Amino acid sequence: MFSDHAHHQQRTTGWQPASAPRYATEKRKRSVSSEEESCDGLTKRARTTGSLHMPNSAGQTLVKLSHEAYTVGWVCALPLEMAAAQAMLDYTHEPLDMNSIDSNVYTFGGIGPHNIVIACLPSGQYGTNSAAVVANNMLWSFPSINIGLMVGIGGGVPGKVDIRLGDVVVSNPTGDSSGVVQYDFGKAVNEGRFERIGSLNKPPQSVLAAVSKLRANHEGRKSQIPAILVDMETRNPEMRKFSYRNVDEDRLFEASYEHSGETCDNCDRSKLIPRGLRPTRNPSIHYGIIASGNQVMKHAKTRDRLAKELGSICFEMEAAGLMDNFPCLVIRGICDYSDSHKAKRWQKYAAATAAAYAKELLLITPPQRNSTARMRPEVQIVATPxxxxxxxxxxxxxxxxxxxxxxxxxxxxxxxxxxxxxxxxxxxxxx
Known part of the structure; x- marks a missing residue:
């Protein structure tokens, strides 16, 4: 599946940023060339970094692969999340023609040995239902997908762990949870209580195994997220808009203090919860339960009540729509504290840290070359107005x-x- 990759990779011991994009013209379905090295049964190629926003040099073309060559499906909810995802690609591929039944618009590319398709929810459409449609279309069009990622921004839950804006939260299954809980799906029962029903599927074991490997790596050395973000900005100066915000803009107010006004500039600073400075600006990574629903969580007391019931450390709006038919790992950069003091100023940086974690994870995840591809449904497409x-x-x-x-x-x-x-x-x- 990966022998028709367009880019030779030098032998390296870890992720290394490159200073400029490089593309190669290549015929599809070629055999492994002499420039490629075999290592532990896998073909290693020098990872080259490219940018969707940077044009190819004259005379150079993008490689066009088949639908079956793509094994990673990356779903985003917002355009800024898709921009961060695209900025993580080591190289881009020529777009493929799509069947009219699939309304998604994709970005095609690769990270390390993985061929990736990225899709975003339609503009202005959010929530679990829209996410489910995008994911189902993706699986229909790309039957070889065996790694699913839902990557973007979310609201943090302070208190249980020391979560700061820009940190990354990764869904982590427990004994009775897939790592994602739909908090607004259930039924009303006696005395006005709300009983949640059903459970969602867990990510594939291979993805969870890669997460364990990355967590083990981080016990002995620092995450590569900061280096990946620096490389992103070096290759594409436009992405500097996604850089770290000032620490003074990371404000956590008491749960009982409601926001007033368009910004927090006029909020009562005496209501801020004092927190010590971290020794570094680098984002922390947290693993736990992510609460998903169809409404934006922006009420601190409700946040705390639900978080206590569910054991969640993050709120978001799409993941629950994916887990049954597109069991995926959910990765969220924290852009606010799920309270009335929501602001958009941290969204781009949070989207970038989440995307950088996804890239670091993929770089240590071996491709499943012999995995059984999902079969494309044998249906006859009939054009319907x-x-x-x-x-x-x-x-x-x-x-x-x-x-x-x-x-x-x-x-x-x-x-x-x-x-x-x-x-x-x-x-x-x-x-």
Whole structure:
């Protein structure tokens, strides 16, 4: 799958930033050249760094791979998150023609030995449902995807761990959780309580194993996130807009103090929670449960209540829509504290730190060359006018459809329980 990669890689012992992009013209499906070295059964090539924003030199073209060559699916919710993702690519590929059934618009490229497709939610559309549509389209078009990443910004939960703006939170499964919990999916029960139902799938074992390897690496040496960000800005000065903000702009207010005004410049500084300075500006990485829902979390007391119930350290809006059909690792850069003092000034830096973590993870993740590709559904595509499609979809809606969905999901786990208690079955099994 990776023998038709366009870029030779020098033998290196770790990630090293390069000073300029380099592209190569290459025919598809070529054999491994003599310039490539074999190491531990894998073909190693010198990693070259490129930028989507930097044009190719005259006479040089981008390589065009097949849909089956892409094994990493990277989903973003916001354009600024996609910009950070694109800035992480070591090289870009020529876009592929897409079937009309797939409404996503992709960026094609690679990091280390991995071929990657990046997609962003449509402008102005957020939440779990929109994320699910994007992910399902991606899996349909790229059947070889075996690593899924949801990378972007999120709101932190202060208190349980020392989370600061710009830190990275990575979903981490526990005994009864996939690492992502949909906090707004459930049903109302007695005394006004809200009971969450169902559970979400975990990321693939190979992805979780790579996370363990990276965590072990960080026990003995520092994360490469700062170096990756420096290289990003060196290769593309426009990305300096995604650099670290001033530490004085990292303000955590008491949960009981509500924000007033357009900015926090006029907020009462006596309500700030005192926190010691860190010895470095480098972001910390936290592993834990991420709470996902269809509404922005911007109320500190609600944040604290839900975080206590769920054990979560981050809130976001898309991941729960992906986990069942696109089980992925969720990586969030912290841009606010999920309270009324939300501001956008940290969003770009937070998007960059999350994307840099994703890159560092991919660079230590071996490609699964012999993995079984997902089969493309054998369906015949029939062109349907958009007006007819909308009419047909609208005809399927009915009142309280979300409540019905919740009931079905709860009852699904009880399917066929009657059989185990049926006298005929128990008599037969006891023979």
């Amino acid at each position: 958009s007006s007819d499609r909308k009419r047909l979809l609208d005809s399927l809606k009915f009142d309280q459809i979300d409540k019905r969905h919740a009931n079905i999901k709860a009852n699904h786990a009880k399917t066929c329980e009657w059989l185990l208690e049926h006298p005929g079955y128990t008599t037969w099994i006891d023979r």
